[in-house]
Amino acid sequence: MITAIYKIFIREWKRILTLPVHYVVLLVMPAIVCVIYATIYNNKFAKDLPVAIWDEAHSPLSRQFTFLLEETESIHITHQVNNYEEIERMMKNGEILAALHFPATLDKDIKSRHPVTVTLYANAASMVTSKLIYKDAAQVIITAGSGVILQKMVKTGMPATQAMSLVLPVNLHSWVLYNPRYDYQAYLVPGLIAVALQMMIIMVAILVLNYERKTGTIAELQQLSNGSASVVITGKMLAHLTMAWVNYLLVTCVMFPIFADGLIASNYPLFFMYTLLAIACIGVGMMVSAVVNDVMVACDIGLFYTSPAFVFSGFTFPRWGMPWFDQFYAQLMPFTPFLDSFFKVYFMHLPLKYCYHEITQLLLFIVVTYPVAIIIFQRKLNKPLVQHA
Structure with missing residues (x-):
């Protein structure tokens, strides 16, 4: 046999x-x-994705946010726009995948610790890229915004540790396992x-x-x-x-x-x-x-x-x-x-x-x-x- x-x-x-x-x-x-x-x-992972900025603040703080966003791995600032209609047109034409809007009162509201709304317009027809842009944008906005408030408190004489506990009462660290860079x-x-x-x-x-x-x-x-x-x-x-x-x-x-x-x-x-x-x-x-x-x-x-x-x-x-x-x-x-x-x-x-x-x-x-x-x-x-x- x-x-x-x-x-x-x-x-x-x-x-x-x-x-x-x-x-x-x-x-x-x-x-x-x-x-x-x-x-x-x-290319392994999506990076340098085209993003537009709608900046109504035109302030040092909004420019700092824009610089930090450009430094992220997934976001590449390619356009400056002045209204929502431009964002919609560029997104439909495939020129951008997302856009961020900084309101005119950005600096004033952050420094006075009033709620600030920074709007992210993302093309969710591409789910992976939109989530990557959201992840990097949220990290920049939250971290940089908290940093501004922290500096203001420290300048008033508040100890840095106390100021940190007020700005970030809950400290969250995310640890992505097994594919940390979302490698395609x-x-x-x-x-x-x-x-x-x-x-x-x-x-x-x-x-x-x-x-x-x-x-x-x-x-x-x-x-x-x-x-x-x-x-x-x-x-x-x-x-x-x-x-x-x-x-x-x-x-x-x-x-x-x-x-x-x-x-x-x-x-x-x-x-x-x-x-x-x-x-x-x-x-x-x-x-x-x-x-x-x-x-x-x-x-x-x-x-x-x-x-x-x-x-x-x-x-x-x-x-x-x-x-x-x-x-x-x-x-x-x-x-x-x-x-x-x-x-x-x-x-x-x-x-x-x-x-x-x-x-x-x-x-x-x-x-x-x-x-x-x-x-x-x-x-x-x-x-x-x-x-x-």
Whole structure:
């Protein structure tokens, strides 16, 4: 049996290297996808976003605020405007993403400790950039405004510690963990590549059984496996698993060092979870391939099944905020538990003991799909023999 599995394994590798439907998807496309995603997010984080200033105060304090805003990482002052209509027009034309309005009474109100309203107009059609601008703008305005009041109190003779307790009665320090600079490349690229690899693995696995009939090679397969579907599926699974490992090395040891400042995103927990993902995806594809004889129909099913994986996985929007049927559909894809474990082992650097739930889910895919594929494909292998007898 081991010899037969080895023969199927070698035969499948030859098919991977010679059949365009295999090598284009498994060897060419992963490299292209990695380069495209890494290049798109090569800037890593949004910075120097165009912002306008509507300054009615025209005072040293408003100019100081403007200078401090320009010094932040995300804000770049590109325009001076005089009314709301200009802000609206520039935002509609894409010239700016936000604008800040300093009222005419800015200095007077701050120094007299009266409430001051500094208005931020942000284009929330781009949620990430608007939140980044708000974060930096709020930090500058609150810090600088408090500093002005603090200086005034100290000049009146009040001790600095007492003045600080009055200006900032509650001192809040925020500590952003795991992606402190909101790095697009560090956050989005690994997830996008993982979901692309899931789609590629499943789409090729969908062809590993029914494509044998289309190419007329099923008799050769029967002879090498001695008519055993389990031998066929085991040999083919091992071949495609090693191909998945090749792509893993491509991503973690080639693409990331080139595009992520030398970071090799590789560790044992991540490799273990990726291996489970690959085995589960191959099992899903083989099950479809065993059930559906028509290659085109099988590919359509694969596309329908894998296409929404990124949306439903919870990568960009939490699953608990989705309707129950969307949450249910998300659990039908191996990428969903892998993503949950990916956040733990890649971003948070946690050991595998924190991923027992996700490991169980991926193992469930494996123990369901492979027996179904073996049983159905065995029946199809036996049919010609029964008809011949």
